[in-house]
Amino acid sequence: MIKAPRWLSPLCLVIVFFATLITEWTGYQAPARLAIVMLALFTLLEWKHLDLTAKVITMIAISLTLTLLSLSQISFYQLSMLCGSVAFFAFFLIALGLLKEAALSSRSVNLTGLALLQQQPVRRYALLTFASHLLGILMSLGALNLLGTMIQRSLYDNKDTVDVRVISARQRRMMLAVLRGFCSIPLWAPTSVTITLLVTTIPNLQWIDIMPYGLYMTLAILLFGIWLDHVQAPKYLSHLVPAISNNLSDLKVSYPIAIVVGSLTLLSGLLMFSTPLRPISAVLISAPIVSIAWIFGQFYRDRGKQSALQLTTKRFTSDIFFRLSLQRSEIVFFAGSVLIGRLLLTVLDLDWFAQQIAYLNMSAALVFIFSSWMIFIAALLYVNPMISVTLVAGALSQLPGIGSMPVTIALVMMVTWAVVIGISPTTTSVRISAKITGISTFNMGIKWNGLYSLLVLVILDFFIFIFV
Numbered sequence: 001m002i003k004a005p006r007w008l009s010p011l012c013l014v015i016v017f018f019a020t021l022i023t024e025w026t027g028y029q030a031p032a033r034l035a036i037v038m039l040a041l042f043t044l045l046e047w048k049h050l051d052l053t054a055k056v057i058t059m060i061a062i063s064l065t066l067t068l069l070s071l072s073q074i075s076f077y078q079l080s081m082l083c084g085s086v087a088f089f090a091f092f093l094i095a096l097g098l099l100k101e102a103a104l105s106s107r108s109v110n111l112t113g114l115a116l117l118q119q120q121p122v123r124r125y126a127l128l129t130f131a132s133h134l135l136g137i138l139m140s141l142g143a144l145n146l147l148g149t150m151i152q153r154s155l156y157d158n159k160d161t162v163d164v165r166v167i168s169a170r171q172r173r174m175m176l177a178v179l180r181g182f183c184s185i186p187l188w189a190p191t192s193v194t195i196t197l198l199v200t201t202i203p204n205l206q207w208i209d210i211m212p213y214g215l216y217m218t219l220a221i222l223l224f225g226i227w228l229d230h231v232q233a234p235k236y237l238s239h240l241v242p243a244i245s246n247n248l249s250d251l252k253v254s255y256p257i258a259i260v261v262g263s264l265t266l267l268s269g270l271l272m273f274s275t276p277l278r279p280i281s282a283v284l285i286s287a288p289i290v291s292i293a294w295i296f297g298q299f300y301r302d303r304g305k306q307s308a309l310q311l312t313t314k315r316f317t318s319d320i321f322f323r324l325s326l327q328r329s330e331i332v333f334f335a336g337s338v339l340i341g342r343l344l345l346t347v348l349d350l351d352w353f354a355q356q357i358a359y360l361n362m363s364a365a366l367v368f369i370f371s372s373w374m375i376f377i378a379a380l381l382y383v384n385p386m387i388s389v390t391l392v393a394g395a396l397s398q399l400p401g402i403g404s405m406p407v408t409i410a411l412v413m414m415v416t417w418a419v420v421i422g423i424s425p426t427t428t429s430v431r432i433s434a435k436i437t438g439i440s441t442f443n444m445g446i447k448w449n450g451l452y453s454l455l456v457l458v459i460l461d462f463f464i465f466i467f468v
Helices: 008-026 030-045 052-070 076-081 083-104 107-116 121-139 142-157 164-183 193-199 207-232 235-240 248-274 279-300 305-347 350-360 364-380 385-396 406-423 428-437 441-448 450-467
Strands: none
Touching (some): 008 083, 008 279, 030 083, 052 305, 083 121, 083 193, 083 279, 107 142, 121 164, 164 207, 164 235, 164 428, 207 279, 207 406, 207 450, 248 279, 279 305, 406 428, 406 441, 441 450
16 A cells, blocks of 8 residues: 655645635635545544544544435535635635644743733732633634643642642642633634634624624623632632732733734724735734744744744744644544535525414514523433534524524524534543543533533523614
């Protein structure tokens, strides 16, 4: 058997990236079809390295596609029109992967994490929450790994000088702060898979339409988490807590991160208003550009311009290029999940659903609440929200009456998604947090974060009843 050259898999992803970019810029579908071919080749080349979940999703997607084609439930033309949506999610992960690579080598990111651990409990929770949220936008799941590892390291370093009960309480509070901050990203950030999924599923929906509401909800949920942490704090252990620096000036090391976020925002805005790109596409195209500038800046700080340019080029060609394929399981899983959701949505009998809703005389508010809890329960039964949200959001957007409220549909889906990825033991965020902490996913998602998640969902139901 001939072994494929090492450069072939990452080259497939580079072609996927630029082919999808051309489709986004011009609207032509032919490059998207090329992207799907390259994505299929990438999947084949990396098959033996994929995790079990990605393999299962791929087999389900292939089986469902072949079944629907054989039953004439979907045409080759309809299938080809789905190429753009499926390829876009690979494009999404590749773009954010470059941003994550730049963040992982940033001295400012590491120093910020260490400074956060030296704050008093309530402030530490609040700062860790916002730091996890901000770093998660730049680094995706890398933020959980980075902050979680720093937390464990600090706890280990203090295990001989701090009471074991204080260590246990700190571990729980800090990891929940990181997890909840990360899980609130889907409420507004254009770099979240949730926003990408919704704007490509719900007709006439743009990220800019939901962004203001999403920011309000993000702030409200983060503040709610801070309040709940204060209420649940084990105050009977306060006399055992040793003195810490508690100096906010230590956080000045985070200024470079703020510059990166500002640059990403500015460049994305320029592309939104000067090109035909959708807002979400403008952000994803800006991410690699900002990543290159960020890495160049890291080298330029200690070396001259010429040397920094050479080192940046070398890092992209000899390191980052080959690391692109390390996202293999995430890319294949996301693409397969989107394909399954889109295929099911294509053959879904929406008229039947509309008739049942009319028969039950369900109001729009009840439909939204029922949909939200259905996604929540499905996640606990191992149905990934990539599939359930695609199906539910797509169906709601086509139902009479409800379809005229695209922003409301999106907001309900966003809050539900944020809750699901913080409680379901099957989600990547809960699995990573549990692994770092050394506990089971059930304890992390259900036992530790269950009350917070359920309260957020109940509060969502209350506001749906009031405003819808």
